[in-house]
Amino acid sequence: MKKILYTAAILTLMLNTGCSDYLEEENPSSATAENYYVTPGGYETLVNSAYSTLRDVYGPTPYIFSAGTDLFFGAHQDAPLALTTYQSLTPGTPQVGDFFQTLYESIQVQNTALHYADLTEEFPELESRKGETRFLRAYYYFLLVQSFGDVTLVTDMINEPITHFERTPASEVYEFIIDELEMALEEVPVTQNEYGRVEKRAVMHMLAKAYLTRAYEDFGQPSDFSQAASYADQAINGQSLDIPFSELFGRDNEMNEEVLFAVQYDEASLINGGAHNWDNPWGPLIQGAFEGVSKKNMLHPTEYLFTAFGEHDTRFEGTFLNVRTSPYVGNYLDPENTPVEIYYPRTEEQIANVEEWRAANPETRSETTVIPIDGSWWASTSQQYPALQKFDRIQNGDVRFTHDLYIARLGESYLIAAEAYFQEGNITQAAERINEVRRRAAMEGHVEEILITEAEVDLDLILDERARELAGEGHRWFTLKRTGRLIERTILYNPQITSESQFMGNNGALKILRPIPLSAISLDEGEYPQNPAYAN
Incomplete structure (x- = not known):
């Protein structure tokens, strides 16, 4: 175990x-x-x-980490206005x-x-x-x-x-943080x-992030961006992103080789409580022992997040559950035999091929309601939209499971390196690191269409890429604060924040x-x- x-x-x-x-x-x-x-x-x-x-x-509930950003807005009375809109933050x-x-x-x-x-x-x-x-x-x-x-x-x-x-x-x-991490690097x-114990690559990842963050401060050192890039590459250690994104957060795949460090949970340690609450706030409303989960529409994905994924980007389906089965956990426990209540197609190809999708499993899909992507998905009062599934936990009587929370994983190491290389002016290396992330994200047969050119690399593209890769993982507020884009991007994309x-x-x-x-x-x-x- x-x-x-x-x-x-x-x-x-x-x-x-x-x-x-x-x-x-x-x-x-x-x-x-x-x-x-x-x-x-x-x-x-x-x-x-x-x-x-x-x-x-x-x-x-991860309000501190994810509320009040360009990716999620408060859509429920339980969501604290102080953190979703800032005005009453005291x-x-x-x-x-x-x-x-x-x-x-x-x-x-x-x-x-x-x-x-x-x-x-x-x-x-x-x-x-x-x-x-x-x-x-x-x-x-x-x-x-x-x-x-x-x-x-x-x-x-x-x-x-x-x-x-x-x-x-x-x-x-x-300075203390970096010195401590440098010492830890020698000790682990x-x-x-x-x-689950800390290893060198986890320390390298965090050193890269610490140097990158300090580099934006007025007391940042001239070498901080290059140090961040170097440590991020050492954390990467030549490892490519080979696990399909749809499997990265799989219920039985938490101990995968791309996870550098995580907060861990297992069934034995959850008997008397101790589970996290990261599965609950992303909604839509799903309650009842029959469903095997409990969700509320508290941190609702913005239009920007729902539409940030391209036609050929598999990370949407790896981030959001594009079907609503009955019960909800049937999608995890018995997907081939659990009725699908709702299907949420979002690409042109998916929308055009709904009948083909039904025919693939008519016993579970013939009565499915289809709700293609439109404004109803990101309406604040909506209760029918794809659920963010990365940290779903199962609370059935016979199955109890709480997903690990990934603090450091390889996909982010690549994006830390990309940001650091971009800021020190090495656009070629920045584009290469981004394209490694996008290459893994591409639908089969569409790799070339999803890659970016050096001319496209800027900070907004990097922030968009982090949104697609890391949505819901607890990095967003810190990322926007680090890059100085918290106000600009929340005004642009968060419907609760207008000025x-x-x-x-x-x-x-x-x-x-x-x-x-x-x-x-x-x-x-x-x-x-x-x-x-x-x-x-």
């Missing part, structure tokens, strides 16, 4: 609320850390707990506070693991375990600095209350014996960064500055 990292008992490193409390450790068990964590078995359990924090960060927005708190709690677990790494008995995997937790800590700080700008940099295990923190300049936080092996005024905050500042949560500021006994757009 895969995913052994998360089946161990989770250690009691639970933290209370409050800025200083984010970084306080409690140990209500009778075993002392000094005795337990200094043994190889105890330390391994601590590292397993460090991995489990990924589920805490990624478990909630230091009291709960999703922002939860994200901030969870990241710092998770960082303290990594700090604890790194603290005891210097105290525990030597064992063969110790060096790797240090690198694995160092990678996780750097990644959490990467999420923090992109979201909040200057943040408190805490690198030591804290076991007593601290009443005041200073915000570390973002430039220093990026090329391959691990246990699936720059929706981003306007206090002091003439725009709401590009997230606000420092009110709880962190109010519980700090010193002066903990707020980001300008939210300061009084």
Whole structure:
């Protein structure tokens, strides 16, 4: 069985609320850390707990990662307006506070693991375990600095209350992230014996992304884009994209060779809960035990996303489920024998050949309602449109499955390289990396029609390509923020965001960064500055 990292008992490193409390450790068990964590078995359990924090960060509905972009708009009262439209985004927005708190709690677990790494008995995997937790800590700080700008940099295990923190300049936080990842690269092996542990290529991917992101900042270094391209190519390691896109997110294909790092789930670890909520918000409304899933129309795909895929691009069908079976999970469990209620053709060829499609399986398709692509798909009140299927999970009585969340995969490594090469002026290499992604996406017999030329390469094309390749995977807000296109592209494509005024905050500042949560500021006994757009 895969995913052994998360089946161990989770250690009691639970933290209370409050800025200083984010970084306080409690140990209500009778075993002392000094005795337990200094043994190889105890330390391994601590590292397993460090991995489990990924589920805490990624478990909630992914509004923080995907709302308020050019790909998805809020279409349900449960979708927080603060994150879908920005106007009501304040230091009291709960999703922002939860994200901030969870990241710092998770960082303290990594700090604890790194603290005891210097105290525990030597064992063969110790060096790797240090690198694995160092990678996780750097990644959490990467999420923090992109979201909040200057943040408190805490690198030591804290076991007593601290009443005041200073915000570390973002430039220093990026330097720390890159230094930590460089150290992790030396510590982790090329391959691990246990699936799911951090390996060198995952570190290279994240180094590429960190360098790429810093390059856009005013404190970016002249070599950042070239460093990003180099590390992205090292993460690629000459590997081509050979898995059909339609299989990349298959229920039985999560451990595929293109996944460099993921948040893992398995049936054994879900018996008592612990599943993520990334399958639920993309809609349409599907409920009831019979269906085997639960979906709501909360983050609705925009017209831009539905129409971004070309006539010969298979990534639409790999991203969206273009049939609605009865029950929904019948498409996964018994597709050949499950009735198809609705078919959603979107290419000219698909629309012209509906009867041929019916004839391919008349027993399940003869009564199917056909809803070709049109404005009804992206109407905010629509409940009949293709469901985003990448992270569908099954909740049948006899089948329980939660899809892994891919944090780093090879397709994005190619697009990171393309963006970095483009920004340093190497258009030939940028086009080659994009075409490797598009070559895999092409329908059979249409490869040449889908490839791009060097003259077509610009930042908008790269952003369009990332939309087609990575829709729903939690990168979009960070991508638009990194490239400085968040406002421009949401106004252009998101029907809920119509002007720059929706981003306007206090002091003439725009709401590009997230606000420092009110709880962190109010519980700090010193002066903990707020980001300008939210300061009084």
